[in-house]
Amino acid sequence: MSQNQSKQKSQRRILTDVSIRALSLGETATESLPGRGTGSIYFERRPSGSIDCYFRMRKNGKSIKFKIGTYRNSARSFGLSLVEVRDKARELSHIATEHGDVKQYLAEQAEAEEQARQERERAFEEARRQAELEASRGTxxxxxxxxxxxxxxxxxxxxxxxxxxxxxxxxxxxxxxxxxxxxxxxxxxxxxxxxxxxxxxxxxxxxxxxxxxxxxxxxxxxxxxxxxxxxxxxxxxxxxxxxxxTPKEHKGRALTRALNEDELSLFWNTVTEAESVGPIVARLLLFIISTGGQRIDQILREPWTSYNFKEKVLVIDERKGKGNNHAHLVPLTSRSIKLLEEAYAINPSSPWPWSTTGEGPVDISTPGDAVKKWLKSSFSKSEKTLVSYFTPRDLRRTCSQIMQRNKIDTEACNLLQSHGLTGVVAKHYQNDPYSYLPRNRDTMKRFDAALDGILLGSKKLHGNIISFPENSAH
Missing domain, CATH: 1.10.150.130 (Tyrosine recombinase, N-terminal domain)
Structure with a gap:
């Protein structure tokens, strides 16, 4: 075998970078892969000067040719090194041996990878969305x-x-x-x-x-x-x-405390004299009694503009319960109006009758503190009476029992005290509060007469009428 023939045989099996780079335009070179029937690498110099690399193999009588890429002709050029070309060729040889159609297999792999990529993106986006949702969830x-x-x-x-x-x-x-x-x-x-x-x-x-x-x-x-x-x-x-x-464990104790007539009379006649009880709060407590036991929080929040002295009625914005607000009309007696006159004389510049600062009504806890102070004073004791503990809420129950003892029916009592009413009463009376005002006036008149009988020893109503603020209701 001549030297030239030996060189050509060497080029067909194992190539070097020098021999590949030496290929002239249109010239090819082949390097066999290790092993029998594993295929070969085919190099071809293109008109552009680049060298393309292919994997070639015959399988089942068919020729397989698949482009690997472009050979890197120099250290600075783009493409694959000879080592990388050989590695890629061996991968393709394995694919051809195991799966046959290289192009189809690689297309399927590419599709699977794309699906996996899209799935990863969806998973990432869902994780990001969940993270944002979790961050936005309130504590x-x-x-x-x-x-x-x-x-x-x-x-x-x-x-x-x-x-x-x-x-x-x-x-x-x-x-x-x-x-x-x-x-x-x-x-x-x-x-x-x-x-x-x-x-x-x-x-x-x-x-x-x-x-x-x-x-x-x-x-x-x-x-x-x-x-x-x-x-x-x-x-x-x-x-x-x-x-x-979580079960509701606490069973509230039923409240039954009500002042008897002697206790009520003693409290009425002395609470304004107790130095420990502020004059406004003392009259507030008496006003609660004189109006038939209205709710303290409702009385406190109503300004002077809720009082119509021409019609002698207090219009309360009833907010108790879950229904819509409605007006509750409380008739004013001479007794309750006198207490309002005294409150105005004490604090004439306040928008609220029951205020000590003029900046807002007294706190809801203040009446309870006032009762405690009165109970600790000497005024809560007399020769025949020692008043036991009670709270401002008990005054409401006291008024209710006074009405019961004086044969005022339960429905009328409930209307005056604005208890939660149902059935015919709720439908017909609360629908138009002025429609039940006459009945409330009658109830209040009877209650006031009964209260008068209890407070026989109290001071008679007297004194000049005090002008109320101009912004009061007319």
């Missing part, structure tokens, strides 16, 4: 705040202040870790963890109230998250109310 504290905001304008300011106090003291102050949790993650055991310390310290009524508030907050989150009327954009994604699994 228990935010849910409770949302619930408070939903009650503004529907419940009175005292109730809103109580909810705000509960959030600050009982939740954010005592259960910081739990209230920072996502509301969706709150379980019944977390609710128990919040309530147990309150229960254990003996504040069972407070524990029951907080349970009720939390239940209402979660119900709000469940029912109104997607409401068009909802102002907050927070999401909670609640699936259930975790408070529902």
């Amino acid at each position: 228990l504290s935010e849910l409770f705040n949302d619930y408070i905001d939903s009650r503004r304008g529907k419940n009175d300011a005292r109730y809103i202040r109580e909810l705000e106090r509960v959030l600050k003291v009982e939740l954010e102050g005592s259960a910081q870790v739990i209230v920072r949790m996502k509301a969706r993650d709150i379980r019944p055991d977390h609710i128990r963890e919040i309530l147990q310390p309150i229960w254990d310290r003996g504040a069972k009524s407070m524990a029951d109230k907080l349970r009720s508030y939390l239940h209402a907050a979660f119900e709000y989150g469940l029912r109104y998250e997607y409401s068009l009327d909802r102002k907050s954009s927070r999401v909670y994604s609640l699936e259930s109310n975790p408070v529902a699994a």
Whole structure:
């Protein structure tokens, strides 16, 4: 064999970078892959000067030719090195041996990889969306705040202040870790963890109230998250109310305390004389009695403009219960008007009758403190009477029992005290409050006469009439 023939045989089997780069335009070279029937690498110099690399193989009588890529002709040129070409050729040889059609197999692989890539992108996008959703989900504290905001304008300011106090003291102050949790993650055991310390310290009524508030907050989150009327954009994604699994443990003690006639007479005649009781608050307590036991919080919040002295009626914005607000009309007697005159004389510049600062009505807790101060004073004792403990709420019950003893029927009593009424009364009377004003006037007249009989030793109504503020109702 000549030297030239030996060189050509070498080029057909094992090539070097030098020999490949030496290929002239249109010239080819072949390098066999290791092993029998594994195919070969085919190099061809293109008119552009680049060298293309192919994998070639015969299988089942068919010729397979598949382009590997472009050979890297220099260190700075683009393409594959000889080592990379050989590695790629061996991969293609394996594919051809195992799967036959290289192009079809690679197309299927590419399609599978594309599907996998798209699946990864979808999974990533879903994970990102879930992360954003989780980040946007509100905490228990935010849910409770949302619930408070939903009650503004529907419940009175005292109730809103109580909810705000509960959030600050009982939740954010005592259960910081739990209230920072996502509301969706709150379980019944977390609710128990919040309530147990309150229960254990003996504040069972407070524990029951907080349970009720939390239940209402979660119900709000469940029912109104997607409401068009909802102002907050927070999401909670609640699936259930975790408070529902916590039973209501506290059974409130039925309140039955009412002042007897001697106690009521003693209180009426001396509360304004007790130095420990402020003059405005003392007259407020008497005004509650003189109006047949109206609710203290409702009396407190009404300004002078709610009093119509021409018609002798107080118009209360009734907000009790879950229904729409409605007016409750309370007839004013000479006794109650005299107390208003005295309150105006004490604080004539205030927009509210029952105010000590002029900046707002007295706090709801003030009447209770005043009663406690009177009970501690010497005025709560007389030769025949020692007044036992009572609260301002008991004055309402006292007035109700006075009406019962004087044969004022229950329906009339309920109308005057604005109890929750149902059936015919609710349908016909609460629909137009002025339609039941005559009946209330009659009830108030009979009650006032009965009260007069109890307070025979009280001071007679006298004195000049004081002019009320110009902004009062006429």
